[in-house]
Amino acid sequence: MADVKQIIAHRVAQELQDGYVVNLGIGLPTLVANYVPEGIDISLQSENGIIGMAGVAKGADIDKDIVNSGGVNVNVYPGATFFDSAVSFGIIRGGHVDMTVLGALQVDQEGNIASHIIPGKMAPGMGGAMDLITGAKKVIVAMQHTQKGAPKLFEKISLPATGLKAVNMIVTEMGVIEITDKGFELRELAPGVTVEDIQAATAAPVHVTGEIKEMCMPEE
C-alpha cells in the first residue's frame, strides 16, 4: 500500500489536463508532479519566475541562478522561460494558472481557506498563496483529512483566512470532496472508507447527492 501522501498526490494528478499551467505548493503538493498521467503535458509555474520547472537539481546539474520559490536549485525543461515577479504574478493573478494545489490548516464548506498563519505560533508569511488562491482557475487542497484525528474541514474556518470562497476541491486519503453551493459534496471514497467514516472525520455536513465513485489508487 502506497503511503498516504502518495495516494493523495496520485489522485490530484488525475485532475491534470493536457496543456495545463500548474502551480504546486510546497510539501505534499510537489509530489503531484510524480504522477502526471501519460500523454498529459503540463507546465509547472514557480512564483519566483519560471514556467517549465522540472525537479530539484543535484550535483553537476546545479545552476546557482536557477532556484524554485523555496530557494532550492531546480532544473528546467527545454523550452522553459524565466521572467520577473510582475510577469510571474500577472500569470497568477490574471487567471493564467489553470490549477493550483496547496495544503491547508482549515477549509470550510464555503470554500474559505486558512493556510498561512496560526496566531502566536506560526506566521511564515503568505508568500504567493493569497494571490494563487484568488487568481488560479481551479484551487485544489491536498492534505490529510485530519490533523492527528482532529478535523480540518469545518462549517466555518476559525483561523485567519488566506482566501475566501476559493477552494474548488479537496483531496484527502479518505476521498474527494467538491465544494458547491450546497457545501461539501462527496464525489469519491477511498477503498474501505464509508460515508459514515468521512462524515465522522469532518466537522461539517458531507452531502451525498450523486453516485460515489471509488478513489483510484497508485499502482504498487
Next chain:
Amino acid sequence: MRDKIITAKEAAAMINDGSSVMVGGFMANGAPEGIMDALVEKDVKELTVICNDGGFGPAFDENGVEVKGPSGAGKLIKNHSVKKLIATHIGLNKQVAEQMNKGEMIVNLIPQGSLAEMVRAGGNGLGGVLTPTGVGTEIEDSELTLQKMTIADKDYLLMAPVKADFAVLGGTVVDKKGNVYYRGTTKNFQTLMATAADTVIVEAEKIVEVGELDPDMVMTPYIFVDYIVVGGDK
C-alpha cells in the same frame, strides 16, 4: 559619461541609519551580497527593508556554533540592522520571527503579487494597486492597504504604492553605463525596484564595456541605475 562604478564600502557609506532600502533577490537568489556585507560592516541601524523575504538566516550545529552564514537580507537581520521589514515570506529565516516576537523588529507581510505590483506602482507613477488578493484576510487591516472598495459587485483592496530611498540589486551582467541583465531566476523584483527608489545601486557579477551588452538583453535600462558595484561570482 559619468563613472558609475563605486566600491561596496562607498555604497554602504551612502546608506545611513533610518534609510528605506529595497533589496533585490528572491530567497537571496540574485541578492547583492557584497553590499549586504558592507552594510553589516558599517553597522547601519534602523533600516526599513523592502524585500521579497527575510533571506536565509545562519545555520547552526548542535552546539549552537554557526556553520553557515546568512544570505541576502538575512545578513542585515542577523546584524539587527532592520527596524521594519516589508516582505512576503519570512519562514526560512528564524531570526526574523525571533526579533519580531521580541518587539525588536516590525514585520509587515504583504502578498507577493501585491508587493510586486505595489513596487511597480511606486516606480510607475500609479496611485495604487486595485486587487482582489487579500480580501477577507488580515491584509484588509495592513497599513499599506489604502481602502476596501466594491466595484461592479466585486470586492477589492486598494494597495499603496511603495517607494524607497535606495534600491540595492544584484545583476548578472552590467555594462559601465548601467544596463543590467539578470540570468535565470535572479530577475524577480529587481527591475521593479530599480524604478521605485531615489538611488539605485546594482552589484554586478560581471561588468562589461558599453556596447557589449546586446540592447535586446537589457532588463533594467541604464537610466534607472545610479551606481555600479563590481561584485564577482557569489
